[in-house]
Amino acid sequence: MIRKMRPLPPFDPAVLKAKVTSDHGLHPMDVYLKPGRIPHIWCPGCGLGVVLSCFINGLKMAGLRPQDCSMVSGIGCSGRAAGYMNMDTYHTTHGRAIPFATGLKMAKPELTVTVFSGDGDLFAIGGNHFIHAARRNIDLKVLCVNNFNYGMTGGQVGPTTPIQAKTTTSPYGNREHPFNLPHMAHASGAVYVARWTAFHARQLVVSVAETMKKKGFTFIEVIAPCPIGYGRPNKLGSGLEEMKYYREKSLIRQEADPAEVGIELGGEIIVGKFIDADRPTFADLYLNSPADKDKK
Amino acid sequence: MRAMSEKAVLTGEHFFIGDVAAAEGALAAGCRFFAGYPITPATEVAERMARRMPRVGGVYIQMEDEMASMAAILGASWGGVKAMTSTSGPGFSLMMENIGLGMMTETPCVVVNVMRGGPSTGLPTLVGQADVMQARWGSHGDYGSISLSPSSPQEMFDLTIRAFNLSEKYRVPVIMLTDELVGHMSEKVIIPHPSEIKLVERRKPGRNILPEDYLPFAGGKDLVPAMANAGEGYNVHVTGLTHDEWGYPVMSDQAQERLVRRLVEKIRKNAPDIILFEEVGLEGDLEAVVVAYGCAARSAREAVEVARGQGRAVGFLRLITIWPFPEDLVRRLAQRTGAFIVPEINYGQVALEVERCSGGRSDTVSLGLMGGTLHTPEEILAAIDEFGRRAKS
Numbered sequence: 099m100i101r102k103m104r105p106l107p108p109f110d111p112a113v114l115k116a117k118v119t120s121d122h123g124l125h126p127m128d129v130y131l132k133p134g135r136i137p138h139i140w141c142p143g144c145g146l147g148v149v150l151s152c153f154i155n156g157l158k159m160a161g162l163r164p165q166d167c168s169m170v171s172g173i174g175c176s177g178r179a180a181g182y183m184n185m186d187t188y189h190t191t192h193g194r195a196i197p198f199a200t201g202l203k204m205a206k207p208e209l210t211v212t213v214f215s216g217d218g219d220l221f222a223i224g225g226n227h228f229i230h231a232a233r234r235n236i237d238l239k240v241l242c243v244n245n246f247n248y249g250m251t252g253g254q255v256g257p258t259t260p261i262q263a264k265t266t267t268s269p270y271g272n273r274e275h276p277f278n279l280p281h282m283a284h285a286s287g288a289v290y291v292a293r294w295t296a297f298h299a300r301q302l303v304v305s306v307a308e309t310m311k312k313k314g315f316t317f318i319e320v321i322a323p324c325p326i327g328y329g330r331p332n333k334l335g336s337g338l339e340e341m342k343y344y345r346e347k348s349l350i351r352q353e354a355d356p357a358e359v360g361i362e363l364g365g366e367i368i369v370g371k372f373i374d375a376d377r378p379t380f381a382d383l384y385l386n387s388p389a390d391k392d393k394k
Numbered sequence: 395m396r397a398m399s400e401k402a403v404l405t406g407e408h409f410f411i412g413d414v415a416a417a418e419g420a421l422a423a424g425c426r427f428f429a430g431y432p433i434t435p436a437t438e439v440a441e442r443m444a445r446r447m448p449r450v451g452g453v454y455i456q457m458e459d460e461m462a463s464m465a466a467i468l469g470a471s472w473g474g475v476k477a478m479t480s481t482s483g484p485g486f487s488l489m490m491e492n493i494g495l496g497m498m499t500e501t502p503c504v505v506v507n508v509m510r511g512g513p514s515t516g517l518p519t520l521v522g523q524a525d526v527m528q529a530r531w532g533s534h535g536d537y538g539s540i541s542l543s544p545s546s547p548q549e550m551f552d553l554t555i556r557a558f559n560l561s562e563k564y565r566v567p568v569i570m571l572t573d574e575l576v577g578h579m580s581e582k583v584i585i586p587h588p589s590e591i592k593l594v595e596r597r598k599p600g601r602n603i604l605p606e607d608y609l610p611f612a613g614g615k616d617l618v619p620a621m622a623n624a625g626e627g628y629n630v631h632v633t634g635l636t637h638d639e640w641g642y643p644v645m646s647d648q649a650q651e652r653l654v655r656r657l658v659e660k661i662r663k664n665a666p667d668i669i670l671f672e673e674v675g676l677e678g679d680l681e682a683v684v685v686a687y688g689c690a691a692r693s694a695r696e697a698v699e700v701a702r703g704q705g706r707a708v709g710f711l712r713l714i715t716i717w718p719f720p721e722d723l724v725r726r727l728a729q730r731t732g733a734f735i736v737p738e739i740n741y742g743q744v745a746l747e748v749e750r751c752s753g754g755r756s757d758t759v760s761l762g763l764m765g766g767t768l769h770t771p772e773e774i775l776a777a778i779d780e781f782g783r784r785a786k787s
Contacts, residue, residue, distance in 0.1 A: 106655070114640060134640075164629065168625070181643065184629050186472070186626075189643075190465065190468075194465040197457060197458075197461070200429075201427065201429060203469075203473075204453045204470060205427055205477070205624075209624060209625050387448055389448035
C-alpha cells in the first residue's frame, strides 16, 4: 500500500511556549490554574466558574498545595474543569472518572484525588460507578455540579431533571422521576454528604475544605445555573435570575434527612451538610486484611 | 502499600494453567495493580491476582464491570504503577471505550483477553479466536496497537512480561490475545530468576527538564513521549480530546493530524522491534505456508511436521505478534509459496491480512472454524493436500 498523507507544518515549541506564558500570573488564583488555559469555555451566566473558584478557595482553606492534589473529570461542561487546574489532571471518558480515580488513588495514596463532574456524567452513564465507589468507601472527593440537564450537547433531559421541566428531549415536560442525589450518596455509603447552590459560595468553600480533610468517599452536590441549556426552555431567566431564585428558595437545614431533600421544578431547595460520618475506607480494610496470616 | 510477604517472582518449575501463568508473568514484570471482573474463561487470572497481590505489596480490586476495570488500570498507570486487567469477549467489548482512552492518552497497561466463542454470550466455556480484528480496530478512531498471541502456558508467562515491556516502551495498552484452550491448559512453566528477566520501564522526563519546559505529548526520536506520573510535579493535563504537545485540547484538523499520525506511526515505524514470530522451514520455493497463532498453531505445527516428514515443501509461520501484522514477511513469502493456509477459530480474520499482504501473488486459504473446538492436524493436512499442490511451477 502506498501511504500518502498531507505534509505536517514543522513543530515549533516556541509557539507552544508563548501560548502558556502570556498573561499568566496576573490573578492571585493563577497558581492554581494551568497557564494558558483561561478564558474558559463556559457560557455567560454558567455556575461553573463560581464552583471552580470555590473549589480553589476550599483547597486553600484546607492548606493543600496544587501538587498535593489531582483532579479527574468525566465528559460534559463540568468535565472541562480538570483542564483548568494546575495539578495533574485527567479528563477521562464519559461516566468513568470515578473508576479512573479509584485506580489513581490506590496507586498513589498520598494524593488527594477529586472527581469534579456533572450530574449526567456521574449519575446517568456513570451511576453504577458512583454507587460502587461509595459502597467501597474509596477515599475520593466527589463534587457534582448539578445543572439539571446535559449542557454540553445543548440541553437534553438527564437523571436529575425535575418532573415537568422542559429540555430539547423533553419538549412537553419531563415525565421521568429524577434522582435525589444526596439520598443516593448516603444510601450508597458516602461518609460526607452536602448540598449547596452556586449562590452559597462561602458555605461551599467550607464544605470543600472539610471534604479535603476527611478520609473516605465524600460527596458535595452543587446546584448551578445553566441559563442557556436549562434556564431558557424553563423560563428561569438569566444566570443572575437563577442565583436570585437560589437565594429566595433555598432553605439551609443542616443534618436534614437526605431522603427528604428531593428537588421539584420551582420548589424549595434544601441545602446544608446532611451527613458527616466515619467508616473504614477500602484502603484501610485492604491493608489490614489477614492475607499474610493464613499462609501455609 | 502492603509489605511484601511472598516473592513476586516464583523462580522454579511449575505446573500452571495458562491463566495463572499470565498472572505470574505480570507479577514478574512488576505489575502491582490489578482491576478485574469475573468472566469465564479469564476468571482464573483474577483469582490468582486476588491471592497474590496482597502478598507482594500490590492492589487487587474487583470492579463493578469491565468499563470500570479498564478505567481503573489507566488511573493506576498514571499513578506510576504497572497495571493489568483480564477478560473475555463480552468484557472485552465493554473495555473498548477506555482502551481508546488509553490509546489517546498513551497509557501503558496490559489487557489479557482470553478468547471464547462469540458473538455475544456465545460459548463461555469453549474456545474461540474471533476477537482478532476487535483487538486491532475495536475502539473507535485510528490508532496503532499491539497484540500478542501465546500458544502455551510458558508463553503466557513470557509474553505477559513482553506485553508489559512493550506497553512501557511505546506507551500503549498492549493486548494479550489468548484463548480458552491456552488459558485453561496445564503445562510446565519455568520461571527464571529475577536477574534473568529483562524489564523495560517508561521513559521519564530528564532530570534537567523543568516542568515549564516539559512537553508531555511531544514524541521523542521513537515518536514516544517521556511520561511524568501523577504527583511528580509536572502538572500534566491528560485528555481523551485531541490535544497539542502540552496536552491541552485543540479542536483543529492540524492538531488531529499531528497527534493521531504520531499514535499510528509510533507503532508502524517501530514494528521491526515489536514483531516476533516462529518459523519452520520457510526456505526456498514452497507448496504452502501454514500461518497460525494461539491454540490453533499447536495442531497446525503437527500438520506441518507430518507434511515435511513426507518430503513436502511446506513451511510454518506462527504469529507471536499479531498486531502490528508482519506485512513485509508475508509479502516476501508470497513470492515463494503457492498458497497460504490459515487455520484459525473464526471465519477468516488473520486470513484477511495474509490475503492483503500477498497481493494476489499466492492463494490464501482460510480454514474457518466457528469455535468450541480446535482444527485437527488431519484437517490441516487435507488442506495442504488440496491447495498446496498449486505451487507455482
